[in-house]
Amino acid sequence: MRLYEYEGKALFSKAGIKIPGQTLLKTQEDVRRAASAVKYPVVLKAQVLVGGRGKAGGVKVAKNAEEFVKYANEILGMTIKGEKVAAVLAADYVRIDRELYLSILVDRSSRKYMILHSDKGGVDIEEVARESPEHIYRTPFDPFIGIKEYHAREVAKNLGLDQSSVGRVLDLLRRMHEGVMLHYSADLVEINPLAVSGSELVPVDAKVTIDDNATDAVISELKEVLGRDPSEEEVHEFNYVKLDGYVGIIGNGAGLTMATMDEVQRFGGKPADFLDIGGGAERNVVHDAAKLLLSDPDVRAIFVNILGGITRCDEVASGVVEALNTSSSRKPIVIRLVGTNEDEGRRILEKAGISYYTEMDEAAQAAVRAAGAM
Numbered sequence: 001m002r003l004y005e006y007e008g009k010a011l012f013s014k015a016g017i018k019i020p021g022q023t024l025l026k027t028q029e030d031v032r033r034a035a036s037a038v039k040y041p042v043v044l045k046a047q048v049l050v051g052g053r054g055k056a057g058g059v060k061v062a063k064n065a066e067e068f069v070k071y072a073n074e075i076l077g078m079t080i081k082g083e084k085v086a087a088v089l090a091a092d093y094v095r096i097d098r099e100l101y102l103s104i105l106v107d108r109s110s111r112k113y114m115i116l117h118s119d120k121g122g123v124d125i126e127e128v129a130r131e132s133p134e135h136i137y138r139t140p141f142d143p144f145i146g147i148k149e150y151h152a153r154e155v156a157k158n159l160g161l162d163q164s165s166v167g168r169v170l171d172l173l174r175r176m177h178e179g180v181m182l183h184y185s186a187d188l189v190e191i192n193p194l195a196v197s198g199s200e201l202v203p204v205d206a207k208v209t210i211d212d213n214a215t216d217a218v219i220s221e222l223k224e225v226l227g228r229d230p231s232e233e234e235v236h237e238f239n240y241v242k243l244d245g246y247v248g249i250i251g252n253g254a255g256l257t258m259a260t261m262d263e264v265q266r267f268g269g270k271p272a273d274f275l276d277i278g279g280g281a282e283r284n285v286v287h288d289a290a291k292l293l294l295s296d297p298d299v300r301a302i303f304v305n306i307l308g309g310i311t312r313c314d315e316v317a318s319g320v321v322e323a324l325n326t327s328s329s330r331k332p333i334v335i336r337l338v339g340t341n342e343d344e345g346r347r348i349l350e351k352a353g354i355s356y357y358t359e360m361d362e363a364a365q366a367a368v369r370a371a372g373a374m
C-alpha cells in the first residue's frame, strides 16, 4: 500500500521527525481560502501515488497569492502518468543547500534492513543510480540489533556531512526505522530529497509503503492517523511495472503479458512496461491502462494483446477507444483480440479505425514496426 506524500509526512511527524508545515487542498474553495493564509514563497505539490511529479510539472513554487491560485488550480486538474491528481499539498518552502537521498527498506535477499543513501539526491536519482552508481551507498543493519551510532557515522560520511551531523543522522534514522517502519509496518521509508538546509536536515518529500500483510491493529491505527483506509485504495486496478523500453504492452494474465513481451523482443523491440489487466477486466480498467501508456513519453507504440475468456473483447475494445478519444496524445495502437465477444470487439475497433490482428506474432511485428524499431 502506497501512501501520499502528505500522509507519509504525517507519519514522520508522529514519529517526531520535523516536517515542513503543510496544508492539503482538495477544492478550488480550499485553494482560495489558503491563498491568503499561507506564508510566501510556498511549494504546491500534486498528490498522486506515482513518482516523478517534479519532472511532470506537478511541483511549483508560488511567490504570491495570484500565483498560488493559478498553480494550485492547474495542478488540481492534472493527470500524472495516468493518475488523476487527488489533491494539492501546500508545503512551507525549504531553503535547500544540497539534496540528499535517504531510505530504509527491507532487503529480502539478505533478510536485513538496508539504509540506501546518496549524496546526489533529488529528481535525477535514477540517473545517478544508472550513470554514477558509486554515489549510491548501502548500509545493511540487522533487524535484531537496530541502528547504532556506527551506522549513522558511515551514512553521514557518505552523504558528505561532517562529524557534528552524526547525532542528527542517527536520530533521523532511528525515527524512520522505529517510529515509522516498525510502528506502521512499512516496508519502505524514503526521503528524496532530504534537504541540507543550514545545519538542519529537512524531509522535503516522503514515500512510505506499508506491508500488504500489515495486521488489523496497524491498519486501524493508520486509519485513525490518515483518515482513510490505505488497504482499500490501490494505485491501479492492474499490475504495472515500468521498464526502460519503448513498446507499451497491455495483456491479460501474467503469462500472456510476459509472452507478449518476449514476442516484442523477438522482433527487435524493447518493452516499455509489464501491464497485466488481469482476468475479467472491465472497460474502465482497460481505459485507465491505455491512458497510462498514452501519457508515458517513453512509449512510442502500444501493443494490446488480449485472449478473451472471462475478459470480454468488446469491453476491451471500448476501453481502448475511449482512452484514445479522451487523450491528447496520439500513438499507434496495435491490438490482437481473440475470444469472448470477439466480433463485437472488432466492430467497435473497426468503427474507430483501429486495426486488429488475430495472430500474436503478426501483431508483435506490427507493434515493433509502429514504434519505429524495424
Ligand code: GDP
Residues within 6 Å of the ligand: 043, 045, 050, 051, 052, 053, 054, 055, 059, 091, 092, 093, 094, 095, 096, 099, 122, 123, 192, 193, 204, 205
Ligand atoms: P517528486 O519529483 O515527485 O519526487 O517531488 P519532490 O517533492 O521530490 O520535489 C521535486 C523537486 O522540487 C525537489 O527535488 C526539489 O528540488 C524541488 N522542491 C520541492 N520542494 C521544495 C522546497 O520546499 N524548496 C526548494 N528549494 N525546492 C523544492
Ligand code: MN
Residues within 6 Å of the ligand: 122, 192, 193, 205
Ligand atoms: Mn521526490
